[in-house]
Amino acid sequence: MDKDKMSVRDLTMDYVKERAMSETNPAMLKDLVNHREDILKKCSYDKLLSHFKNDVEIFLDILTAYANEEYTAIPFDSVAIMAFALKYILEEEDLIHDSIPCHGQLDDAIIMLYAINITKNDVLKYKERRI
Numbered sequence: 369m370d371k372d373k374m375s376v377r378d379l380t381m382d383y384v385k386e387r388a389m390s391e392t393n394p395a396m397l398k399d400l401v402n403h404r405e406d407i408l409k410k411c412s413y414d415k416l417l418s419h420f421k422n423d424v425e426i427f428l429d430i431l432t433a434y435a436n437e438e439y440t441a442i443p444f445d446s447v448a449i450m451a452f453a454l455k456y457i458l459e460e461e462d463l464i465h466d467s468i469p470c471h472g473q474l475d476d477a478i479i480m481l482y483a484i485n486i487t488k489n490d491v492l493k494y495k496e497r498r499i
Contacts (some may be wrong), residue, residue: 379463379475384482388452389445397435397447400454404428407458416473417457420480427454427483430494439494446490453483 400407411417411424427450433439434447456462456479466472484491 379478379482381482381486384449384452384479385445385486388448391455392444392448392451394435396455397431397451400451400458401428401432401435403458404432407454410457414473416477417480420477420484423480423484424454424457426491426495427487430491433494439497441497442490442494446487449483449486453479456480 407424407428408421411421417424430439430442431447431451431454434442457473457476460466463475464471464473466476
């Protein structure tokens with residue numbers, strides 16, 4: 369699906385899964401890990417994304433552990449979905465441009481909600497491992 373011809377209605381879990389699997393690779397994971405502070409800063413400053421800050425932090429922890437081969441028990445499709453959601457937050461020019469007041473992060477939030485829903489069991493397993 370062409371991003372330029374999409375609407376918010378086109379943002380589905382299947383879309384997230386497909387894009388995640390096609391775009392995620394080891395270099396992308398390392399790039400996201402290197403942009404940790406940028407991602408967290410964006411979540412801190414945006415009122416809508418601030419609700420996801422804890423989820424973003426755990427996604428970043430999991431991706432860091434996965435990229436460093438410290439935690440590989442998680443299926444790659446979950447890693448890809450987390451990575452796609454974080455990459456989407458980091459991008460300024462996505463479906464709804466981030467500079468649009470009040471609405472710019474709506475698509476980012478939808479993607480994050482899907483990612484949280486799809487990966488919740490794997491996130492719980494990771495959290496249990498850390499206890």
